[in-house]
Amino acid sequence: MSNPAEELLKIYGQASLAKIAAVHDLPGLDPFLELTDHLAAKTTRQKMVDTLPDDVRGFLGFLDEIGRRLRGERLKKRWFLHGYDGFEELVDPLLKQGIALAGNLGAREALSLETVYEQGLMQHWIQVTPGFEGLAGNPPPAREVLEKVVDPTESTLLRRVLLVELNLLSVTRFVERNAVRLNRDGSPHRTDLKAMAPLIVERPKHGDRGETIVDPLAVDGWDLITFLLSTAVALGLVERRGDLLRTANTCNDYFGKSATDRWPLLERAAEQQRTWSEIDAMGWFGAGEPPLTGQGHGGFAPDGGRAAILTGPRGSVIAALRRLNLEDWFDVEETTRTIASLEQTYLRNVLPVVPMDDKAIEGFVASVISLLLPHIGAVELGKSQSNGTPRARITEVGKAMLGIPSTAEEPSGKGAILVEPTFEITCFLDLASLQLLYDLSRFAEVIKTSERVVRYRLTGESVQWGYAKGYNADSIFKSLTRYSSQPVPPAVKFALQDWERLHRRVTVFLHGDLVAATGKADPEVVQSGVIFAVENRDHADRIDAIHTFVLGAYSEGVDRALTAFKPRVIDYNGPIVPSLVWAEADRLRAPNGATDLRILSTLQSVATYEDDDQYRLDIKKVNAVFGDDDGYASLIDFLRSSMASGFTPERELHLKKALGQPAKAKVETMEVLTLLSAEDGDRVARISDLQPFIVTRLGPSAFRVVPGTIAKMVTVLTKLGVQTAK
Amino acid sequence: MRPTLSKQTSGAVIHRNVAVIACDTAATLAETSKKIGELGLDLVMIGDRHIVIPARFIPMVLGRFKELGQFPRLLGEPLFDHVDEPVEAEISSTENG
Numbered sequence: 001m002s003n004p005a006e007e008l009l010k011i012y013g014q015a016s017l018a019k020i021a022a023v024h025d026l027p028g029l030d031p032f033l034e035l036t037d038h039l040a041a042k043t044t045r046q047k048m049v050d051t052l053p054d055d056v057r058g059f060l061g062f063l064d065e066i067g068r069r070l071r072g073e074r075l076k077k078r079w080f081l082h083g084y085d086g087f088e089e090l091v092d093p094l095l096k097q098g099i100a101l102a103g104n105l106g107a108r109e110a111l112s113l114e115t116v117y118e119q120g121l122m123q124h125w126i127q128v129t130p131g132f133e134g135l136a137g138n139p140p141p142a143r144e145v146l147e148k149v150v151d152p153t154e155s156t157l158l159r160r161v162l163l164v165e166l167n168l169l170s171v172t173r174f175v176e177r178n179a180v181r182l183n184r185d186g187s188p189h190r191t192d193l194k195a196m197a198p199l200i201v202e203r204p205k206h207g208d209r210g211e212t213i214v215d216p217l218a219v220d221g222w223d224l225i226t227f228l229l230s231t232a233v234a235l236g237l238v239e240r241r242g243d244l245l246r247t248a249n250t251c252n253d254y255f256g257k258s259a260t261d262r263w264p265l266l267e268r269a270a271e272q273q274r275t276w277s278e279i280d281a282m283g284w285f286g287a288g289e290p291p292l293t294g295q296g297h298g299g300f301a302p303d304g305g306r307a308a309i310l311t312g313p314r315g316s317v318i319a320a321l322r323r324l325n326l327e328d329w330f331d332v333e334e335t336t337r338t339i340a341s342l343e344q345t346y347l348r349n350v351l352p353v354v355p356m357d358d359k360a361i362e363g364f365v366a367s368v369i370s371l372l373l374p375h376i377g378a379v380e381l382g383k384s385q386s387n388g389t390p391r392a393r394i395t396e397v398g399k400a401m402l403g404i405p406s407t408a409e410e411p412s413g414k415g416a417i418l419v420e421p422t423f424e425i426t427c428f429l430d431l432a433s434l435q436l437l438y439d440l441s442r443f444a445e446v447i448k449t450s451e452r453v454v455r456y457r458l459t460g461e462s463v464q465w466g467y468a469k470g471y472n473a474d475s476i477f478k479s480l481t482r483y484s485s486q487p488v489p490p491a492v493k494f495a496l497q498d499w500e501r502l503h504r505r506v507t508v509f510l511h512g513d514l515v516a517a518t519g520k521a522d523p524e525v526v527q528s529g530v531i532f533a534v535e536n537r538d539h540a541d542r543i544d545a546i547h548t549f550v551l552g553a554y555s556e557g558v559d560r561a562l563t564a565f566k567p568r569v570i571d572y573n574g575p576i577v578p579s580l581v582w583a584e585a586d587r588l589r590a591p592n593g594a595t596d597l598r599i600l601s602t603l604q605s606v607a608t609y610e611d612d613d614q615y616r617l618d619i620k621k622v623n624a625v626f627g628d629d630d631g632y633a634s635l636i637d638f639l640r641s642s643m644a645s646g647f648t649p650e651r652e653l654h655l656k657k658a659l660g661q662p663a664k665a666k667v668e669t670m671e672v673l674t675l676l677s678a679e680d681g682d683r684v685a686r687i688s689d690l691q692p693f694i695v696t697r698l699g700p701s702a703f704r705v706v707p708g709t710i711a712k713m714v715t716v717l718t719k720l721g722v723q724t725a726k
Numbered sequence: 727m728r729p730t731l732s733k734q735t736s737g738a739v740i741h742r743n744v745a746v747i748a749c750d751t752a753a754t755l756a757e758t759s760k761k762i763g764e765l766g767l768d769l770v771m772i773g774d775r776h777i778v779i780p781a782r783f784i785p786m787v788l789g790r791f792k793e794l795g796q797f798p799r800l801l802g803e804p805l806f807d808h809v810d811e812p813v814e815a816e817i818s819s820t821e822n823g
Contacts, residue, residue: 464797506758506798507748508788511781511805514741521737538801541748544773549746551802552781558740565737572743572780573805594739597778601768 004045004098004131005035011103013110020098020113035098039131048097049135059090060128062139063100069127072102076122077342081323083143091126101129142325146334153329153382153391161263161377161397162410163201165255165434166454169441170199171228172237172251177465180229180245186299188245193217193225200225201449222290223281226298227375230275230307233300235265240300255438259410260400262434267401270376271314275300277307278314278367279353313350316343317368321394322402329382332390336366373398410434415485419492425456425480439479442466463496464503473500509541512551513558516593521565529565533557546593570596581645585721586617586658588639599642606635619659632661633679649683650720657721665717665724668702670710673724675701680722689716743805745784747777747798761794762787781805 009017009032021031021038028034039045049057062082063075070078076087094100095113102116102124116124174180174196181189197216215221229245232238239248254262280297284290291297296306320339324330340347340362353360369392373379378398382391399406413433417440418426425444427436429452437454443466444456466476473496480488515530517523523546530548534540539551550558559567570577577596580603583589590600592613606622607615619631626634639655640647656663663680667673675681681701684690693713695704705713714724747762749755752774759777762769765786769779779787784804791798 460795461792461797468797468800503797503799505750505754506791506796508784508798508800509746509748510784510800510802511743511745512802514744514746514778516739516741517737518739519737526738541746541776543746543748543776547772547776549744549776549778552743552805553803555742562738562740567738567740568736569740569742572741573782597741597744597770598768598780600770604770 002130003036004039004129005032007105007130008035008098008101009110011101011105011107011110012113016113020096023096023098039098045132046135048099049132052093052099052136055086056090056093057136058140059084060094060099060132060136063094063126064128064133064136065139069105069125072120072122072124072126073345075126077320078323080342081145081320081325082139083145083325084140088121091121095126099129099132100126102126144327145324146326146330146338149329149331149384149391151384151386153393154385155380155382157374157381158395159374159377160429161266161395162429162432162434162437164266164375164377165262166429166437167200167224167228168232168235168237169255169434169437170201170446171196171225171232172247173441174199175232175238175245176247176251182240182243182245182300183293185294185296186240186301186305187293187297188229188300190217190293193222197221197225199446199449200228201451201454217290219284219288219290222298223276223284223371224375227273227276227281229300230273230298230305231266231269231376233275234269234273240302245300252438255434259408259434263397263401263408264403266376267318267378267398270372270378271318272311274305274308274311277305277310278364278371279310279351280306281371282363282367309350309352313343313347313364314368314372316346317365318373318402321369321373322404326394329391329393332366332369332392335392336362336369340365376401378402413483415483417480417483418486419480419484419488421489421491423458423492423495425458427454427456428452429454436479436483439483442469443471443476458492458495460499460502463499467500467503473497509549509551512549512553513555514543514597515548515550515558515562515567517546518591518594526562526565529561530558533561568594572598576641578642578644580639580642582643582651583614584658585651585654588615588617589613590615596642602638603642606638617655617659619661622659632656632659649686650689652683653680653687653720653722663722665714665722667710667714667724667726671695671705671707672698673703673705673710673713675722677701684717684722687720741778743781744778745781745787745805747779747787749775749777751775762790765790 005017008020014032017031017035021028021035024035024038026034026038049060052060059079062079066075066078072091079087091100095102102113102121103111104125178192178195180192180196183189194216200221217225229238233240233245235254236248236250237254238245238251254265257265275298280291299305317339320342321335324335324338326335340358343365344358344361347361347364348356351360351364353364369379370381370390374381377395378401379392380395382393383389384391394402394404396406396408400408411431411433413431413436416428416431416433416436420426424447425440427440440456443463444458445462446454447457448455463476473493476496477488477493480492515526517526527542527548530550531537531540531542534550534554534557539554541549543549576598579591579595579599581589581591587610588603588607590603590613602625603615605625607617608621610616617635622635623631625631636647636652653663663683664676665673665680666676675684678700681697684703685697690713693705693709693716695706697703717724747758749758755771755775755777759769759771762777765783767779767783767786769777771777782805
């Protein structure tokens with residue numbers, strides 16, 4: 001350990017050391033050497049601390065307990081919040097004796113103690129001088145800063161944290177099944193919010209509403225839903241993807257944690273959330289109306305939100321509240337004034353309020369205490385029974401959230417539900433745990449909520465949703481049995497098994513890549529490469545010897561795994577990729593695995609599979625699919641967009657013949673030949689082998705023929721499958 | 727110019743943005759293909775138990791299953807390329823609060 005004198009020299013330089021040495025009656029020529037000798041022994045340093053006045057030693061103990069440097073301004077605030085007055089007169093003897101130091105240990109240049117005093121202590125870092133740690137003992141006990149309220153307080157709002165988490169669970173579950181759409185300003189569609197509202201439990205203790213909210217987006221409904229969505233995003237339950245809110249990949253992580261881990265996370269998320277704003281909320285409540293769409297209220301902007309700037313101010317208010325040592329009910333107005341005056345400089349610079357004055361700062365502080373923190377169950381609101389002044393107190397769960405010693409515990413959930421033969425489940429929230437509510441949200445649907453009871457129902461749909469999320473009949477039955485106060489009826493067990501049988505018949509892989517081994521590649525090597533790129537074996541499916549399906553999350557891995565095979569990509573969000581080749585006049589080859597599946601889908605309906613990837617076109621199927629009137633024309637359109645080997649007019653005429661609908665021509669005179677349809681006339685006009693015979697095209701289907709060549713022309717036409725009448 | 731597959735096929739083809747419906751038996755496959763065949767989608771059966779469709783049709787397919795009271799096991803994230811109802815219409819209808 002270095003000698004304290006070295007630290008003092010590094011911070012202050014020689015000049016200040018002489019003054020510090022003088023305080024210790026060391027009037028020698030080299031104050032550094034003298035101080036080094038003087039401070040070397042721990043007993044000397046302990047004696048220096050022991051001779052300090054009690055209040056100064058207590059302050060030193062407090063500074064030591066903080067364990068790091070703080071700026072003078074913040075240290076003074078922390079000392080005040082600890083319940084004690086005075087600052088300069090306490091820190092001054094410590095600095096002058098070198099027991100504490102003012103300045104930055106990492107600074108490149110020394111800054112004399114005299115300069116520190118000239119510039120003001122509040123601007124400088126203050127910390128215990130290395131070597132003096134642990135000598136002052138414990139700091140004095142924390143004292144209440146605010147005057148205790150003495151008259152009785154009536155509780156007006158206590159939101160239980162389990163209900164907050166139930167609401168977050170309901171929001172997540174809703175978003176999981178129905179993506180919430182966003183308007184241009186990032187605010188959610190009102191129709192989606194209204195659909196979500198019935199799932200939300202909102203219970204002001206003495207509210208005058210019934211169990212359900214008549215207009216789910218009346219101002220308090222809007223406020224609560226926006227807050228819940230915003231907090232869900234901050235917790236990583238929900239995220240913005242494009243113009244939708246979707247559940248995040250981490251959406252279940254929070255619900256699997258223990259209460260002691262979850263509650264501080266919830267407080268942190270409420271503090272960090274960027275969409276719901278206390279300032280906006282005050283405006284909504286003031287106006288008594290939810291905001292208009294299109295003004296950014298409750299908007300999930302890609303680059304933050306209206307409340308992004310409030311994360312810092314919220315943190316400062318909550319930190320001050322944490323340090324005020326509030327044991328019971330406190331007066332909201334007095335606390336607001338105290339915190340506002342303590343944090344005035346910072347809040348004045350940061351808060352986006354116009355006009356900025358003391359009232360605006362106090363308004364924000366009050367809204368953090370009476371809107372934000374009650375929203376997560378950290379603060380209970382009340383009012384004085386004598387004069388009605390607003391009161392608040394930090395709940396036991398709130399203390400756990402804020403890192404204050406707390407007696408809060410989460411119930412185990414045992415005996416919290418009753419499962420009836422009608423497949424309805426009654427859940428008593430006083431006994432419930434979040435794990436129970438989470439399980440129920442996976443496989444049961446909510447049919448009614450009230451302050452203390454939630455009614456669920458098991459249905460084929462709800463249970464199969466649960467199966468889709470990894471539950472099975474056995475695990476659901478075990479879960480119900482574990483939490484039920486009565487034996488679970490056998491009928492429920494049978495139904496769960498029945499639904500599972502139905503559910504297990506079909507698995508849908510929602511989105512991904514189908515990889516097909518083609519050409520000379522070894523299918524086994526291709527499949528192994530693809531499967532190797534997938535971490536979870538359930539996320540890939542070997543369909544047959546050459547086809548492997550992989551979920552979309554692994555697309556990049558699949559691309560990398562197949563680099564050596566130079567894979568071709570057919571994107572089903574893009575245009576159709578021509579991939580058929582001719583085998584014979586009425587036979588097409590659709591290379592297995594390399595054919596666009598949209599083409600293959602149509603081909604399978606108009607042709608009969610033979611072998612070697614070949615399909616024979618069947619005019620009956622063609623007419624059945626495309627209609628008798630223009631079956632052939634539709635087939636031609638389909639083939640033109642599907643043939644990788646092209647579709648020449650010669651092929652078209654051959655195909656017509658092969659399908660029993662040959663093109664027909666008539667020799668009108670020895671120099672004029674006509675086709676019976678204009679389409680066939682076009683085909684003839686495009687065939688290069690016929691051009692030497694044609695002088696000119698007389699109309700859509702008539703041609704003047706070079707004198708003396710009509711017989712040769714008819715021969716060529718016959719080879720192409722055209723029937724010619726003379 | 728349209729993309730085409732050349733005659734010189736590469737070692738592998740990736741059919742991107744598709745969905746696969748895997749059935750437990752060939753009989754279930756026949757039943758399932760009949761159910762969703764009525765939707766008139768591009769679908770291809772591969773092997774004895776699998777149906778492949780473009781992933782953008784999945785909402786229609788799940789809707790059909792739901793109509794029939796069946797809720798299959800779902801794996802992966804759906805491809806949300808579009809929203810059923812136009813967003814702009816919602817904005818204009820609620821512009822005045």
